[in-house]
Amino acid sequence: MSRKTDLLATMAAVRPDRLDPPADPGRLERIRARAMSKPEPEPGRVTARAPRRRIRYGGAIVAAAALVAGLIVVARPTGQDTDPPSARRTLLAAATTLQEGDTAAGRYWTADLSTYTTASYVGDTAAGPPPPTAKPLYRFSSTCRARLWAARSGRDTSWLVVDAVTDRRLSGADEHAWLRAGAPRPRTCEIHGMSVGLRAAPPAALALQRTMRTTRREEPTYPSAAGVPITLDQIAALPTDPTALKTALDELWLDSTASATEPKADRTPPPDVTFQQITDLLVGAPAPPAVQAALYRVLAGLPIDRSHGTVTDRLGRHGVAFWTATGATDTRLIIDPRTGRPLAVESRLAGELDGYTLVLRQGWTDTVPTLPAHRL
Structure with a gap:
């Protein structure tokens, strides 16, 4: 499997549960394992460059997860107001x-x-203010x-x-x-x-x-x-x-x-x-x-x-x-x-x-x- 395909699969894996057709109790653990695992080097590549690619790859996963998380925040019920300014x-x-x-x-x-x-x-108050008990x-x-x-x-x-x-x-x-x-x-x-x-x-x-x-x-x-x-x-x-x-x-x-x-x-x-x-x-x-x-x-x-x-x-x-x-x-x-x-x-x-x-x-x-x- 190519990295491109693997990244798309990871993005799909962090979608909200409501978008996944079947229930899958092990999804969260697989996401964690995939995010922490080392990617397989591609043939013909110099393995010494792998740490740099891992940094980019991890950043892409985090960015993808943040994007999906952002979509989740936007999808909150509109009736919930944020606190007003002080x-x-x-x-x-x-x-x-x-x-x-x-x-x-x-x-x-x-x-x-x-x-x-x-x-x-x-x-008539011309003669003065009335008593408090008036x-x-x-x-x-x-x-x-x-x-x-x-x-x-x-x-x-x-x-x-x-x-x-x-x-x-x-x-x-x-x-x-x-x-x-x-x-x-x-x-x-x-x-x-x-x-x-x-x-x-x-x-x-x-x-x-x-x-x-x-x-x-x-x-x-x-x-x-x-x-x-x-x-x-x-x-x-x-x-x-x-x-x-x-x-x-x-x-x-x-x-x-x-x-x-x-x-x-x-x-x-x-x-x-x-x-x-x-x-x-x-x-x-x-x-x-x-x-x-x-x-x-x-x-x-x-x-x-x-x-x-x-x-x-x-x-x-x-x-x-x-x-x-x-x-x-x-x-x-x-x-x-x-x-x-x-x-x-x-x-x-x-x-x-x-x-x-x-x-x-x-x-x-x-x-x-x-x-x-x-x-x-």
Whole structure:
């Protein structure tokens, strides 16, 4: 038998069992013996060259076996997914994509937002917040459409334009209680937990402060980071170095929760607070791409989980979800890894969808906003 014929026989011998017609229990041992045996020298050949030919021959057997093994791997059931990349690696890649893809410039950083939340009405709160034990009069869902216009220059005014707010009671009993309470109109627009007070019916515009921090309780708290008001100048001054940015976010939270009995140096914001700060700045606040990329890099350093494969937001757009342990409230950030853009943030309470904010569009523009007559 020639070596060519012997090699073909060996290749046939390492085929998957499902391709061999009869069962052959001794096949594996014969393959091993054939691979380890010395080939017979051909007539007229110098035997001193045999070691080199053995090396080639063994390599050919290994290559043939690897090829067949490769075919076996390809033939795996298609339903078995490989493990997705780690959360850290995905976030770092999204940060690079976002930063490298931002070549545009404009007069305003803009975003179109759509929000949904569920809430409870506990009566007129003009006299102050209700006690924690107050029983809700009725429950309702609220949707808000808003547009952000954050001016690059301090010489221009920045705006949040609330186009529409719609409240719907969750049940017939809630509807009756709403009517008994006087059918009050919507009073706020909630953008991922950032409450914008409606002193005028939408459409209405809110001028955003560049330097003044909101202090009065009845004033809008937009924009904010984890419930702490933040001004446009503070956002613009956020560093793009991840370590420095994490320190700035920590300081923002620590300053707002300062306590005389607990020194600031002895306190560290828990990961869920930093996660909330990042999602607020990414999704609902006027953070431009360079800051967004840095926020992703800070997020990559937290104990973060990511979805196995892709998920879809409420508009059916595909992305990757990230979250961290936050107790009963599960908040998930969804981004598009192809562009690095944030798509949405969703909140669930005890497993039930409690609210979300969708980013319909983000980007720079030179177009000046058309403002409604009413002001907030």
